[in-house]
Amino acid sequence: MAIRSTTAAPTTQRSVKDLRLGESGTICCLQDPEMALKLLEMGCIPGTQVRLNSRAPLGCPITLVLGDEDYTLSLRVSEAATILLKK
Amino acid sequence: MARLATISTVPAPMAVASSVDSIPAPHSRRGLTRIALVGNPNSGKSSLFNQLTGLNQKVGNFPGVTVDRKTGISQLTPQHRAEIIDLPGTYSLYPKSLDEKVIADLLYDRDSAQYPDFVVVTVDASNLRRNLLLFTQLADLGLPAVLALNMMDVAEQHGVHIDIAELQQELGVPVIPMNARKGIGVAALKIVMAQHLDAPTVRFYAPDAALLPMLRQIRERFDLHNDYLALHYAHQFRHISFLTPDQRQYVQGLVEKYGFEPTARQAQETIARYARINEILLNAVSVTRTERNEPYSNKLDKVLTHRVWGYMIFFGVLFMMFQAVFAWASYPMDLIDQGIALINSLIQTNFNGPLINLLTEGVIAGLGGVLIFIPQIALLFAFIAVLEETGYMARVTFMMDRIMRKFGLNGKSVVPLISGVACAVPAIMSARTIENWKDRIITIFVTPLMSCSARIPVYTVLTALVVPDEKVLGFFNLQGVVLMGLYLLGFLSAMFSALALKLLLKTQERSYFIMEFPVYRWPRWKNVGITIVEKVKTFVFQAGKVIVAISVILWVLASYGPGEALEQAEQRARATAAQQQLSSEQTDNRVASEKLENSYAGLFGRTLEPAIRPLGFDWKIGIALITSFAAREVFVGTISTIYSVGQDADMRTVQQKLAAEKDENGQPFFTPARAFSLLVFYVFAMQCMSTLAVVYRETKGWKWPLMQLVYMTGLAYVSSLVVYQLFK
Numbered sequence: 001m002a003i004r005s006t007t008a009a010p011t012t013q014r015s016v017k018d019l020r021l022g023e024s025g026t027i028c029c030l031q032d033p034e035m036a037l038k039l040l041e042m043g044c045i046p047g048t049q050v051r052l053n054s055r056a057p058l059g060c061p062i063t064l065v066l067g068d069e070d071y072t073l074s075l076r077v078s079e080a081a082t083i084l085l086k087k
Numbered sequence: 088m089a090r091l092a093t094i095s096t097v098p099a100p101m102a103v104a105s106s107v108d109s110i111p112a113p114h115s116r117r118g119l120t121r122i123a124l125v126g127n128p129n130s131g132k133s134s135l136f137n138q139l140t141g142l143n144q145k146v147g148n149f150p151g152v153t154v155d156r157k158t159g160i161s162q163l164t165p166q167h168r169a170e171i172i173d174l175p176g177t178y179s180l181y182p183k184s185l186d187e188k189v190i191a192d193l194l195y196d197r198d199s200a201q202y203p204d205f206v207v208v209t210v211d212a213s214n215l216r217r218n219l220l221l222f223t224q225l226a227d228l229g230l231p232a233v234l235a236l237n238m239m240d241v242a243e244q245h246g247v248h249i250d251i252a253e254l255q256q257e258l259g260v261p262v263i264p265m266n267a268r269k270g271i272g273v274a275a276l277k278i279v280m281a282q283h284l285d286a287p288t289v290r291f292y293a294p295d296a297a298l299l300p301m302l303r304q305i306r307e308r309f310d311l312h313n314d315y316l317a318l319h320y321a322h323q324f325r326h327i328s329f330l331t332p333d334q335r336q337y338v339q340g341l342v343e344k345y346g347f348e349p350t351a352r353q354a355q356e357t358i359a360r361y362a363r364i365n366e367i368l369l370n371a372v373s374v375t376r377t378e379r380n381e382p383y384s385n386k387l388d389k390v391l392t393h394r395v396w397g398y399m400i401f402f403g404v405l406f407m408m409f410q411a412v413f414a415w416a417s418y419p420m421d422l423i424d425q426g427i428a429l430i431n432s433l434i435q436t437n438f439n440g441p442l443i444n445l446l447t448e449g450v451i452a453g454l455g456g457v458l459i460f461i462p463q464i465a466l467l468f469a470f471i472a473v474l475e476e477t478g479y480m481a482r483v484t485f486m487m488d489r490i491m492r493k494f495g496l497n498g499k500s501v502v503p504l505i506s507g508v509a510c511a512v513p514a515i516m517s518a519r520t521i522e523n524w525k526d527r528i529i530t531i532f533v534t535p536l537m538s539c540s541a542r543i544p545v546y547t548v549l550t551a552l553v554v555p556d557e558k559v560l561g562f563f564n565l566q567g568v569v570l571m572g573l574y575l576l577g578f579l580s581a582m583f584s585a586l587a588l589k590l591l592l593k594t595q596e597r598s599y600f601i602m603e604f605p606v607y608r609w610p611r612w613k614n615v616g617i618t619i620v621e622k623v624k625t626f627v628f629q630a631g632k633v634i635v636a637i638s639v640i641l642w643v644l645a646s647y648g649p650g651e652a653l654e655q656a657e658q659r660a661r662a663t664a665a666q667q668q669l670s671s672e673q674t675d676n677r678v679a680s681e682k683l684e685n686s687y688a689g690l691f692g693r694t695l696e697p698a699i700r701p702l703g704f705d706w707k708i709g710i711a712l713i714t715s716f717a718a719r720e721v722f723v724g725t726i727s728t729i730y731s732v733g734q735d736a737d738m739r740t741v742q743q744k745l746a747a748e749k750d751e752n753g754q755p756f757f758t759p760a761r762a763f764s765l766l767v768f769y770v771f772a773m774q775c776m777s778t779l780a781v782v783y784r785e786t787k788g789w790k791w792p793l794m795q796l797v798y799m800t801g802l803a804y805v806s807s808l809v810v811y812q813l814f815k
Contacts, residue, residue: 033350033351034350035599035601036354037350037357038183038601039601040358041178041217041220042178042217042602043214043216046358054388056392057397057398058489058490059489060488061488061498061600063485063604071217072384072605072606073604074601074602075600075601076600079601
């Protein structure tokens with residue numbers, strides 16, 4: 001099960017929020033069950049490669065490029081923080 | 088509903104025999120094949136709809152909600168016509184927004200008159216994985232389907248090769264490769280659509296065995312043909328509009344009894360579907376990794392979402408939009424204005440009588456008031472459509488989200504707020520894309536404060552009256568500066584009202600901003616054209632009806648009075664005129680104004696006068712305010728009716744009529760203080776029945792429209808009072 005409950009102990013694991021511009025990572029799991037439903041539908045599936053593509057002028061929201069298809073998703077930093085990365 | 092109730096007492100054999108997963112769709116039982124178009128947003132669905140139906144489309148509403156229901160007739164073959172329904176774009180069958188709920192209502196009720204014979208699913212070939220998620224859900228519902236594999240050109244550019252035969256085999260439905268923007272593949276699709284389609288046999292996901300006892304019971308109760316459909320009843324019973332309270336309670340009872348966990352189940356389902364889709368894609372799709380240059384979209388974004396250039400370009404675009412609405416639109420508007428005046432004077436010189444007056448001063452004048460807006464509405468929606476089509480609107484949303492959030496709004500609120508400059512009615516409807524309830528309510532609440540195109544005539548007439556037509560700082564037109572200031576005032580009041588609401592409203596629901604970031608594309612001019620035609624039609628037929636009706640009512644109110652009041656007024660006026668030895672022209676004017684004062688309209692205005700006197704308004708403005716509550720643009724029409732009734736026929740333009748108006752001391756009535764007080768009133772006041780009606784429908788109750796009415800009118804009254812008392 002890739003969905004973790006919000007009540008889980010605070011984790012030191014990196015999330016998409018921590019990516020540097022242009023850096024890639026692999027999605028490990030989605031931390032927030034409710035938001036996970038939306039993120040899954042939009043293609044944020046565990047195991048997918050994700051790259052931080054750009055930041056809005058004020059630092060938030062950000063855009064991510066998912067997988068090897070050129071598909072760009074925009075979301076807020078707080079939402080990106082729920083997408084944890086594999087180590 | 089009765090049908091479901093009777094069925095539940097006699098369990099249908101179909102529902103019990105679980106091995107039979109689907110029954111053939113009732114094809115063509117109404118003669119005309121009904122086809123629903125479904126797909127992800129940005130998958131080229133509306134392009135395909137336009138290709139299939141051309142201008143042969145109708146926009147209506149889905150029953151009970153104000154979601155646009157676009158239908159059109161398509162000539163599939165010389166013998167075969169079909170009705171196409173364009174459903175809102177969605178990523179899955181689990182609705183997140185109001186728009187998406189319509190899909191559930193349509194596809195879950197086999198006995199509805201709207202139920203389609205089959206669906207055409209549009210998918211973006213360059214992004215198959217995510218797009219197929221919705222397709223697999225639709226197929227599991229047992230709906231006969233055709234897959235329109237769109238954007239093949241983009242996929243090829245990305246090095247994605249799709250084995251069509253293999254994909255067709257894996258998915259179990261006809262797959263038509265196409266490029267809807269260019270019309271490639273549409274002919275092939277039409278041929279397939281004209282054939283009889285059986286329900287698909289391939290299944291992509293089976294609900295967990297642990298759920299089957301619950302699903303069995305739901306199937307039995309509602310006579311459903313399929314486990315997956317029953318699963319959707321369990322997930323969505325609260326939203327499905329055709330269920331009765333009893334039926335909802337029944338499903339809720341089952342959900343509680345079996346401890347059904349919707350969130351976890353839905354996540355499991357989505358992950359399982361993606362796993363299955365990955366298997367399919369492994370067989371049917373190969374990707375050649377080409378060394379590609381940086382996508383042009385990214386390069387453009389470096390400039391268009393730059394921290395300095397991005398905002399400057401955005402304001403430049405807005406400036407262009409205003410320029411178009413004010414400057415370019417004025418030429419066709421003048422033509423319409425002159426045309427109406429010409430027709431009226433032709434009729435008036437050749438015919439006479441009370442019915443002719445009703446025709447010219449009531450009907451034709453009112454019609455002119457509607458037609459005059461067409462150039463502005465067309466231009467504004469042309470701009471908005473191009474911004475949406477190119478993908479630029481998504482960038483605006485992206486750049487503005489952080490700022491808008493500070494005011495309790497959402498990046499997505501930018502679209503309604505900007506559209507609000509054209510008309511609050513479609514703008515409020517466009518707020519449906521905001522999933523979060525609080526963000527959406529705040530957006531709906533403040534959008535009417537944005538100065539809409541109906542205020543333009545009021546602004547221009549009054550500004551031109553009291554602001555000199557001269558340049559400041561060498562090149563700014565002073566009237567233009569004042570006009571800009573009025574728009575700014577509306578915008579700022581919207582933002583600060585939003586801020587106040589943000590602090591007042593409490594909600595548990597979180598606000599989302601997860602959305603697809605489309606690549607830049609050239610606008611499809613056909614789509615832009617169709618949008619313009621559609622919006623203009625909506626305005627002329629919906630708002631137009633109200634405006635013409637009000638014009639006629641107003642003419643009646645201004646021409647008739649209680650009992651013998653008008654005859655007596657005329658006699659009185661003639662008597663005093665004879666006493667003062669006035670000329671015949673002066674006498675006529677005296678008679679006309681005396682008659683108007685004693686008409687029903689005058690009576691209403693006089694009743695209102697004590698309340699609006701502190702704002703600097705008299706009973707004539709009072710009449711205009713009353714009629715403006717139907718629609719603001721009626722103001723100018725009202726003023727022209729009020730002053731043209733019984734005045735020189737030569738004084739055509741409203742502006743001259745206003746400038747010639749004198750107060751009791753013989754001074755010009757419209758002083759700057761009065762005009763600005765009136766302008767400020769029109770910036771803030773809620774004077775639009777159509778907006779109130781739309782807010783009622785969108786929020787499903789009278790609470791919000793009434794609060795808007797009280798809040799905006801109160802704000803208008805207080806602001807006008809302050810302005811007039813300070814400057815008089």
